[in-house]
Amino acid sequence: MREWLIRLRDWLRRDRLDRELVEELRFHREQLEREARGAGAPPEAAAYAARRRLGNQTVIREEARDRWSWPWLDHFLKDLRYAFRGLRRSPGFSATVILTLGLGIGANAAMFGVIDRLMFRPFPYLRDPDTVHRVYLTWQDRERSRTSSAFEYTRYLDLKKFTTSFSQFAGLATRRVAVGLGDASRERPVAVVNASFFDFFDMRPALGRFFVASEDVTPKGANVAVLDYGFWQREFGGKNVLGQTLQVRNISCLIIGVAPKGFVGVAENEPPAVYIPITTSAGNEPFQRMAENYYRTYNWGWMSVMLRRKPGVSVAAASRDLSQAHVRSWNAELALEPRGTPAAVARPAAVAGRLRTPAGPDAGLESKTLLWVTGVAVIVMLIACANVTNLMLARVLRRRREIAVRLALGVSRKRLLAQCLTESMLLAGLGCVAGVAIAQWGGAALRHVLLRNISALDVVTDSRTLLVAAGFALAAGLLTGLAPALLAGKGDLAGALKAGAREGGYHRSRMRSALLVVQGALSVILLVGAGLFVKSLEHVRSLRMGFDAEPVLYATANMRGMRTTEAEQETLGLALLTAGQAIPGVESAAWVSAAPFQSSSSTNLYVEGIDSVRKLGRFTYQSTTPDFFKTMDTRILRGRSFTAQDRKGTPLVGLVSEAMAQALWPGKDAIGQCMRVGNDTMPCTTVIGIAENAVERSFSGEKGFMYYLPIAQYEPGSGYALMLRMRGDPRPHQETVRKVLQAVMPGQSYIRVQPFDEIIDTERRSWKVGATMFVAFGVLALLVAAVGLYGVITYNVAQRMHELGVRIALGAQAKDVVRLVVGQGVRLALVGVTLGLGLALFAAKWIQPLLFQQSARDPATYGLVAVLLLSVALLASALPARRATRADPNSALRTD
């Protein structure tokens, strides 16, 4: 080791060492000379004798120099310099290659950064991440398979009790609640966790301590809080805060510690600001029923569970253990609520899955789409590599004579290969630098446009992403360098030396054609994907959702855990409604108990002649004020909406959705029918109108049934939000509305106003991500492929100038020449298009679930893409074809 260090140092100062050796030898010679003169020899003889004694100095120097030189390193540097010179000589080629590879590497680095953060990166401080899982429960519900990582605290206790495979358990949830008091209070993510949560990690608190099991007990834990490091720094300036209190929702917590720097728990997005015991949070729930029963009943699924496998327990065994525990827990629930589905029908089971939910079994559409987009980025990289290989091959072919000369002069083929690879590696390295820059910039754009929930996408400072970029660059360097290197190394020496510029090369482009076909095919796949996603997005956008939320503001009242009575809540609702309706610019407003995509309520429903309404599907209701339909622009197809006259004491009325009317009273007029809401002993709620169907929970997935009740008649305290329909764009009114409504809010409670469109946009995001990314990458791929085709055709034309000249001399017309050249390009494109369409058809079944009301085998999209690609091919070969028509018959004939 030490010796290598010395040798490396010697290598670095080898010139000086050489000079020193020369001086050393001269000194030796002088001494010998002096010695000889001392023995009485004449000066010339002495000098001669000294030189003879010392022997051949050049040999000595060379022998010594070998000791401090590294031939391979010298060679490598020489190759590098050679490659640099070569690239500087052809800046166009270099720039194209570097940019192409940079785009490929950049796309991949950016996408890797996204999905790594979303799905793969281990959480900081987590010990043995491979043995830690999140629990996903599965069961059958009305013929549909369901998976969920959110369940009841009681269920968690059951799982803990009924399993033996796990050494650690912790329940956890993140809740966005108000933290702080007065003006300083903000809505922040708060992690509510078991005390055992902290034992999953190898860490010590930055300050104080974490909470312990005795502070985390049912029914109600201690009022203690541990701060996030960043939150502590920002809000408390990193001062000693131990012993101070912090208001978290309705709990006044004693600060007992600060988590270490960089700790985020298992937060997938924004790190929590505060950690409090899970039993403290649940035990202080504003709803009395929840606070008292969360650990002994099964009707509030809100938390998730992480656990650690014992050593020697496989993942499959862990899942089996959890499954049997889920069955026992299911039966325990049935013992409490005998009307539930029996276990034999529901088939409860469980999976010990990935800790990160986007990588777990109930991952959302968005993360699946992102995985596909990452695959697309890899395809872009392959196209880029194919293109660069093509360019490099062309370069080698152009330099065949030079290479042949060098081979003839005795350069070994191995060295030649090394040189080729050095060149491609150098290009890949520069491409990597460009790629990181592109990823840094593109990642920021990506985050801005699409993925606001991903906390940071910094590439330059992220070692994992940089490593991946370097890996891609290395692979690209090898991939693009190998074919040209092999081509350069073989080949017929004498032939190349003899041949002039007009021979050779042309016949050797089979490999290049194959690469073009592959590029074309891959581009087709991407463009087909792009088309399908764009259409999906269009479908989602043009979908009649059953309401028009564009001009609607959504104002939620956050009571900050204040316990209000039903009457108080009703009064607040009326006050807000009155205040809201008086704001200029507000067309109409409604106080609601549910909002699409945000929340829903359901209860038992009884209709004469139907055994169990529940079995027909999911019925949800909205208790609201009369202007709801006007505010949301939900059309009433028949009948009427309820009015202010439908209040407490008057006969109960309601509206049902069209689908619900058909499901409950097929073939009959629903208006005037009777349904009993909540209990079969309730008086009739008479159907007075039929509303259009509305999207309630998600765009995809099952269709539910909706009904609408006057909030004055049914659960007047259940309202929580105000919908305000504005005239025109709601955004400019946002702050005015908030101020006016805030004035109405009592005590510490506050109001939050956001355009309802934003919520819907989030729901549409997976298709937006898919459409944007597929289009971006598809266009990129098409561009790269077009440049590749253009390059190859141009090159071929240049190679065939002589032949074309002869053809023209023999009477070929310009159009014949054009047909010849363009035909070649189009033929290649046709093969690529056919191959690509075939592959796309094959891949269709996997991409189908990601689309929205769009067949993955849509002929129009496929046709359009084929036409597009062929047109681009036509264009890319038309330019060289024009040059071909200018082939000069005179010079062609003269050279022979």
Next chain:
Amino acid sequence: MTPTPRRDLLPGTLDMLILKTLTIQPMHGYGIAQHLQRLSDDVIRVEEGSLYPALQRMRQKGWIRAGWRQTPNNQRARYYTVTRAGRRRLGDEQAGFLELVRAIGRILQPD
């Protein structure tokens, strides 16, 4: 006086001899050659051609260090000093060599 016949060094012994020489005091290349020649009564004649590459090798192995100094005659010369690693190496080689010589001696002159 007939000149003493010169003998080639046994392979591998040059390093040992150089190290031994340098334990007396730091010396330049010429000095080392002179010293070996004198002490061996001119039997050992160090080829200057092999001396310098050997010195480079030993320096890279970390057995000796090189530095420029003034000679007593006020000339600049490169002096070599033995390092601690060099002394250890010398000890090992010397022990091994003496054992070898004794073994050879026993074979050549059995009692």
